[in-house]
Structures are given as structure tokens and as C-alpha cells.
Amino acid sequence: MLRPYDLSRYNSRKAQSQEERGSHELWTSPKALGFWSQSGIIYIGSSGTRPRTKKIKSPGLGRKPMNYEESYLYRLRHSAAHLLAQAVQELYPGVKLAIGPPIENGFYYDMEFPEAIREEELGKIEKRMKELAKLDQRIERKEVTREEAKSLILDDAIQGMGQAVADYKLQLLEAVPAGDAISFYDQKRTGHDGKEHRFIDLCRGPHVDSTREIKHFKLMSIAGAYWRGDVKNKQLTRIYGTAFETPEELEQYLLMLDEAKKRDHRVLGKELGLFMFSPVVGTGLALWLPKGATLRNTMIDFLQREQLKRGYEPVVTPNIASIKLYEKSGHIINYRDKMFPFMEDLNSDGEVSDTFILKPMNCPFHIEIYRSQMRSYRDLPVRYAEFGTVYRYEQSGEVAGILRARGFTQDDAHLFVTPDQLQDEFIGVVEVIQAVLEKLGLTNFRVRVGTKDPASDKYIGHDDNWQLATDAILGACKKLGMDYEVSPGDAAFYGPKLDIIIKDALGRDWQMGTVQVDYNLPERFELEYIGEDSKPHRPVMIHRAPFGSLERMIGLLTEQYAGAFPLWLAPTQVAMLPIADRHVQYAQEIAAILQGHPSHGYQANGEATWPPITAQSQSRFRVFVDDSRETLGKKIRENQRSKVPYMLICGDKDMEAGTVGVRHREQGDLGPMNIEDVIARLNAEV
RNA sequence: GCCGAUGUAGCUCAGCGGUAGAGCAGCUGUUUCGUAAACAGCAGGUCACCGGUUCAAGUCCGGUCAUCGGCUCCA
Numbered sequence: 001m002l003r004p005y006d007l008s009r010y011n012s013r014k015a016q017s018q019e020e021r022g023s024h025e026l027w028t029s030p031k032a033l034g035f036w037s038q039s040g041i042i043y044i045g046s047s048g049t050r051p052r053t054k055k056i057k058s059p060g061l062g063r064k065p066m067n068y069e070e071s072y073l074y075r076l077r078h079s080a081a082h083l084l085a086q087a088v089q090e091l092y093p094g095v096k097l098a099i100g101p102p103i104e105n106g107f108y109y110d111m112e113f114p115e116a117i118r119e120e121e122l123g124k125i126e127k128r129m130k131e132l133a134k135l136d137q138r139i140e141r142k143e144v145t146r147e148e149a150k151s152l153i154l155d156d157a158i159q160g161m162g163q164a165v166a167d168y169k170l171q172l173l174e175a176v177p178a179g180d181a182i183s184f185y186d187q188k189r190t191g192h193d194g195k196e197h198r199f200i201d202l203c204r205g206p207h208v209d210s211t212r213e214i215k216h217f218k219l220m221s222i223a224g225a226y227w228r229g230d231v232k233n234k235q236l237t238r239i240y241g242t243a244f245e246t247p248e249e250l251e252q253y254l255l256m257l258d259e260a261k262k263r264d265h266r267v268l269g270k271e272l273g274l275f276m277f278s279p280v281v282g283t284g285l286a287l288w289l290p291k292g293a294t295l296r297n298t299m300i301d302f303l304q305r306e307q308l309k310r311g312y313e314p315v316v317t318p319n320i321a322s323i324k325l326y327e328k329s330g331h332i333i334n335y336r337d338k339m340f341p342f343m344e345d346l347n348s349d350g351e352v353s354d355t356f357i358l359k360p361m362n363c364p365f366h367i368e369i370y371r372s373q374m375r376s377y378r379d380l381p382v383r384y385a386e387f388g389t390v391y392r393y394e395q396s397g398e399v400a401g402i403l404r405a406r407g408f409t410q411d412d413a414h415l416f417v418t419p420d421q422l423q424d425e426f427i428g429v430v431e432v433i434q435a436v437l438e439k440l441g442l443t444n445f446r447v448r449v450g451t452k453d454p455a456s457d458k459y460i461g462h463d464d465n466w467q468l469a470t471d472a473i474l475g476a477c478k479k480l481g482m483d484y485e486v487s488p489g490d491a492a493f494y495g496p497k498l499d500i501i502i503k504d505a506l507g508r509d510w511q512m513g514t515v516q517v518d519y520n521l522p523e524r525f526e527l528e529y530i531g532e533d534s535k536p537h538r539p540v541m542i543h544r545a546p547f548g549s550l551e552r553m554i555g556l557l558t559e560q561y562a563g564a565f566p567l568w569l570a571p572t573q574v575a576m577l578p579i580a581d582r583h584v585q586y587a588q589e590i591a592a593i594l595q596g597h598p599s600h601g602y603q604a605n606g607e608a609t610w611p612p613i614t615a616q617s618q619s620r621f622r623v624f625v626d627d628s629r630e631t632l633g634k635k636i637r638e639n640q641r642s643k644v645p646y647m648l649i650c651g652d653k654d655m656e657a658g659t660v661g662v663r664h665r666e667q668g669d670l671g672p673m674n675i676e677d678v679i680a681r682l683n684a685e686v
Numbered sequence: 687g688c689c690g691a692u693g694u695a696g697c698u699c700a701g702c703g704g705u706a707g708a709g710c711a712g713c714u715g716u717u718u719c720g721u722a723a724a725c726a727g728c729a730g731g732u733c734a735c736c737g738g739u740u741c742a743a744g745u746c747c748g749g750u751c752a753u754c755g756g757c758u759c760c761a
Contacts, residue, residue, distance in 0.1 A: 108756095119690060223756030224689025231758050235688055238756070266754090270697080279734090279752060338760080390761085395687050396752095398759060410761065490760095499761090511761060548761045580718040629718080637722040651720055661720070669721050 106242030284406030450490025
């Protein structure tokens with residue numbers, strides 16, 4: 001979902017914070033993100049004249065992007081949305097127009113059709129749009145009073161079926177705050193009949209001057225969208241489209257979409273043999289293949305080391321628990337619709353003796369461990385870490401490969417701290433996250449502070465606790481000097497949180513790492529520690545997961561690297577490519593050295609054995625010996641396709657000289673090297 | 687869950703009323719090869735599933751399931 005463009009913000013632009021506006025801007029990500037940055041196009045706009053498209057190479061990190069909302073492109077797309085509405089209104093009498101803003105990569109218009117429309121009708125609509133555009137309709141702004149606005153909306157002569165189709169526009173009019181200007185945009189043309197034809201729409205604007213400027217556009221898809229983004233409201237039909245200033249840009253955008261599909265983690269995951277899904281296993285339940293499991297293990301190993309350095313202790317907890325645990329935590333009331341169906345244990349009379357639940361979160365288990373003994377202030381902070389697999393019954397339409405699964409493993413930890421320790425511990429956690437993201441090469445992320453939505457009742461605990469927790473998070477952010485946006489309603493049910501948001505190949509936002517401050521679960525579970533004053537006190541909990549989940553993180557990483565993982569992460573780091581059968585043994589011997597378990601040295605020409613393994617030549621790499629009976633070219637092609645970072649070619653020349661032909665995934669042929677040098681090179685890179 | 691779309695061999699896709707096709711992968715044989723595809727042969731599909739229309743259904747219609755793009759929700 002393109003959150004920044006939802007109705008509330010559209011209606012109250014003034015209320016937008018700097019951070020929110022930032023996300024409206026054309027997204028200019030670093031190269032790691034590939035397609036979205038490849039164009040390097042930033043649209044610079046200042047209201048008034050046109051055109052002002054300027055290409056800037058490699059926007060790079062830290063650059064303040066130009067403001068998309070003020071750009072000509074933004075107006076062009078907004079006008080394209082109006083053109084869409086005009087065409088639809090002509091082709092589908094009785095359609096009720098709702099709202100049609102520009103969005104990050106185009107525009108949409110929400111409307112209620114008298115009858116459901118199908119995607120194949122888009123061509124027809126697009127054709128009519130093209131015709132209407134060519135008519136050079138002037139687009140004029142007019143400011144009116146509230147009363148005039150109402151009569152314009154209801155005017156049968158102008159709207160065709162004004163009274164009958166005015167519902168949403170009237171609601172939008174009501175939503176315009178008193179004192180704000182009310183404006184309409186009027187598209188006029190003189191028809192063949194000599195009469196004046198108009199399309200007039202309540203709209204803040206701004207727009208381009210004439211429909212003739214809208215030339216390079218395409219309708220993309222149809223989707224359902226709830227009126228005002230609320231499930232309780234009627235679902236409208238949304239038509240998505242995109243528009244550009246030049247045919248080249250449109251072409252390039254469509255091309256980039258194709259490219260993005262190729263780096264989709266679901267495509268690469270299959271190609272690279274990372275994971276799979278099986279219909280008989282179930283929706284959203286991934287099966288990890290050897291290479292994917294290796295990748296997972298590498299990431300787990302990396303984070304475990306980081307955490308050990310920072311005083312975390314491992315714990316392991318089961319996948320199911322009695323319902324009693326979740327009654328106590330509040331999950332039964334606040335999280336039930338996300339939990340899998342319960343398992344009932346029957347006694348000999350067939351009565352339910354206990355109910356078990358597949359765990360949707362790890363926290364209650366860690367809390368039980370904390371509770372299992374008396375704690376002193378000297379013991380705190382207690383930091384329990386677990387790669388805990390949780391199961392959440394996501395709605396069928398929400399599951400998305402490994403980015404949104406029904407079973408996933410969180411790199412979870414819970415810190416039990418004294419109130420005094422809270423801020424330092426929170427900052428420590430954020431630092432871990434920053435270190436992790438840096439190591440993974442994920443530099444393009446946003447920070448979102450999810451707070452309680454005052455209008456919702458889906459939360460536990462008192463407002464005082466919420467205030468304390470929210471203040472702690474905001475205080476830490478300020479102390480760290482981080483840029484962040486505040487998002488009411490994005491808190492967990494037990495507390496506010498700081499989330500790391502990253503975009504996938506298709507430009508969609510995903511919540512990754514998270515840190516949550518929680519005063520409420522300690523209260524519910526009556527957690528205590530004995531303070532210096534010998535009296536019991538209540539600890540505060542920090543929930544945190546730097547990756548968020550292994551599944552989502554690996555999915556994102558796969559897309560960011562387009563499957564070409566850095567050496568330390570690559571499931572297969574080195575492929576040995578013997579040229580002919582007689583080179584296989586040699587290749588195996590070298591593989592053994594690289595793997596760190598050499599048997600007995602290969603004897604070149606029946607004489608010299610391999611150099612002894614020295615401290616410098618110690619290595620533990622993941623090596624694959626490609627002994628398939630294929631030509632070298634074929635082996636290179638195959639291993640290149642599976643994105644193996646290094647290929648070491650072994651032929652007669654190498655056996656004689658005691659070398660390997662080194663080929664790098666990106667740099668190509670690096671020539672012959674001896675094993676010591678290869679190991680040094682690999683060690684330098686991991 | 688809702689709106690729209692898709693579902694043909696392990697993978698990518700063609701066929702869209704009249705006897706199931708290609709490339710890659712697989713298997714067998716030949717080839718033993720120096721930086722992105724050696725050659726030949728073979729095998730592989732109740733065309734997602736269930737029902738309907740028709741003389742005849744991958745092909746048309748309805749339902750179910752799964753997947754994809756949105757909405758809502760979320761790590």
C-alpha cells in the first residue's frame with residue numbers, strides 16, 4: 001500500500017510533517033536497490049512554468065530529494081487522473097467519482113461503478129482518454145464558496161447525473177476544513193455539435209494547463225479500495241495508471257517494472273534454490289532448501305555473535321503453549337484474529353481439558369523464564385534472545401512469498417531493565433540494529449515510530465504507561481539524532497515501537513527491525529526485581545528484533561542484491577571448476593583446503609605436496625566442486641547464473657603450476673593465482 | 687477477508703471449440719574440452735480441482751483451491 005497517499009493526508013496537507021512529505025518524493029534509492037535508482041531521474045519543479053525535468057546521476061545517499069509534490073510531473077499525473085475520471089464518466093454513466101490523487105509512480109482514481117468492470121476494459125478507457133486529451137481541453141481553476149461548490153457537485157447539467165452520483169464528492173466537500181479555499185478544476189471543450197462540454201471536479205489541484213499535455217500514460221490495473229481506507233466502508237474500484245512527460249520515460253518505467261520482476265525474491269528464491277512453497281504444506285509456510293538454509297544459518301550465526309558480545313543470553317522455547325499463557329498476556333483478546341485455530345485437548349469424557357495455541361509471539365515465554373526466579377537489580381538488565389519461529393494466521397490476500405508468511409522466525413530478544421536503564425538499553429539496541437543493517441548493506445531505510453491510535457481500543461494498559469514508553473522512544477531517537485516519522489496507530493497492542501522500514505523491488509514498504517518499549521506486559525505478569533531498597537520494583541521490557549524476521553530479511557536482501565549475495569553471505573562462496581575428469585581430484589583437494597579440512601596434500605607431478613597450512617591460510621569457506629561432465633563454458637554459465645562469487649578453474653596448466661584460474665562473479669577472469677593468494681583474497685573480502 | 691488477474695511437462699512459455707507443443711532442466715550414448723550454452727537420442731502432461739454447455743472442452747460457463755497486483759492488516 002502506498003501509505004503516504006491515503007485520504008487523510010490528502011485532505012489535510014497542511015498537517016503533513018516534513019518526514020511525511022519526504023516519502024512523497026520520488027524515491028531515489030542507492031544502487032543496491034537497482035531498478036528504482038537506475039534511471040537516476042529526479043523531477044525538479046517550481047510551481048508555474050514548465051517543463052523542468054532534469055536528470056541527475058546517482059542521487060546517492062544523504063541527498064535531499066527534490067519535492068515531487070511541487071513538480072510538473074505531479075501535476076501532470078493529477079491531471080491524468082482527472083482525464084481518467086472524465087473518460088470513465090462518459091463511458092459508464094452513473095459512475096460515482098470518489099478521489100483520484102497522484103501517487104509515487106503514477107496516479108489512481110477511486111470510483112463506484114454501476115457494475116463491476118474487468119481489466120480488459122482498461123484499453124477502451126485508455127483509448128477514450130487519448131481522444132479527450134487531444135481535444136486540448138483547457139483546465140481552469142475556480143475558487144468557489146461552499147454553497148456554490150455544493151450546487152456544482154449536484155448540477156445535473158454539468159455532471160450528467162449530478163444528484164445521483166454526488167455521494168463521495170459531497171463527503172469530500174464536507175471534509176474541507178472551514179476557512180480553506182474550495183476549488184474546482186474545469187475541463188472545457190467545444191464539441192462537434194458546437195456545444196460546450198465540461199468535466200468539473202472538486203480538487204485542490206494544481207493541474208497542468210491543458211489536457212493536451214497529457215500524452216504519455218498507461219492504465220495499469222484495477223483494485224478494490226475501501227472508501228477512506230476503512231474496511232467498514234464500501235469498497236470502491238480503483239484504477240491505477242502512470243504518466244510521464246516523455247515517451248522514453250514511460251517506456252523506461254515499464255522496462256524497469258519488468259526488471260524489478262526479475263529481482264523479485266520469489267523468482268530468485270526459486271532460481272537460486274533458496275526456498276519453496278508446497279500446496280500440501282500450506283499457504284505462507286516456506287520450506288527452506290539447502291542453499292536458503294545455509295544463508296539463514298549464516299545470518300543467525302552472525303547475529304548470535306553480535307549478541308553474545310553485548311550480553312545477550314540464549315533461550316529456547318516451544319512452538320505451542322496453553323491458552324492460559326495467552327490469556328494472561330492479553331493475546332487472546334487483542335491478537336486472536338491473527339492466531340491459528342486453537343488445538344483442544346480432550347479428557348476421557350470428551351471434554352476440553354486444555355487448549356493449546358501455536359505461538360504468534362515469543363514474549364510471553366521469555367517472560368515466564370524471567371518470572372521463574374527472584375531477580376535482583378544487580379541481575380538487570382536481563383537479555384534473553386531466541387530465534388523463535390512464530391505462526392500468524394494472515395488473511396489469504398496478505399500472504400506474499402517470504403516477505404509475508406504465516407510461519408516465520410524472529411530474531412527476537414526481550415530485555416528486562418530497570419526504569420533507569422531504559423534509555424541506555426534502548427539506545428544500545430538501536431545501535432545493534434544500525435550495526436546489523438550496515439553489515440547487511442541495507443542503507444536505504446526509514447525509521448518509523450509507531451504510537452497508539454487514541455481512537456482505537458485494541459491496546460492494553462494505562463495511558464500513563466503508554467506515555468512513558470513513547471517518551472522513552474522519542475527521547476532515545478533525539479539523543480541518537482535520528483530522522484524518524486511518527487505514525488499513530490502503528491504501535492503493538494502492548495506498547496509503542498520504533499520500526500525500520502525498507503522498500504522491496506516493487507517499491508512496497510515493509511517493516512523490518514523493531515524495538516518496542518513495554519510497561520504493560522510486566523504489569524500483567526506482575527514482574528518484579530528487588531531493588532537496592534530491598535523492595536520489589538517493576539521492570540520495563542524492551543522487545544526487539546534487528547532483522548524483524550529471517551524470512552522477510554532474506555527476501556529483502558535477495559532483492560537488494562538481485563541474488564548476488566556478498567561473499568560472507570553467499571550460500572556457495574566458491575565453485576571449483578575442473579576442466580576435464582582428470583582435474584577433478586585436484587579440484588577436490590583444493591576445495592578441502594578452502595573448506596578447512598584438507599586430507600592429504602595433492603602431489604603435483606607426483607612430487608611436491610601442497611604448502612603446509614599456515615595461520616594465514618586457515619579458511620572455512622563453502623565450496624562446491626562442479627564435477628558435471630560439461631564444458632568449461634557451460635560450467636561458468638551455470639555457476640554465474642547461480643551467482644557464485646568465485647569460480648576457481650582447474651586444468652592442466654594449473655595442476656602443473658599449482659595454481660587455479662580465478663574468476664570473479666563481476667570482475668571476470670582474474671588469471672592464475674596460487675592457493676595462498678586465493679585464501680588471502682577471500683579472507684580479505686569476508 | 688474484499689476487488690481485479692492468472693493457473694498447460696521440474697522451470698519459462700506457445701496453443702484459446704475438433705487427435706497435447708517448444709526451449710531449458712532430466713535420462714542414455716558420444717565428446718575430456720581454458721573463462722557465459724558440445725552433439726545425438728530418449729523420456730516426461732488425467733492441460734490446478736469439481737461440475738455444466740456441446741456431437742466434441744486446456745480452449746466456453748459456474749464453483750473451489752492456489753498464486754499474482756491492489757485494499758485492509760502486518761515481522
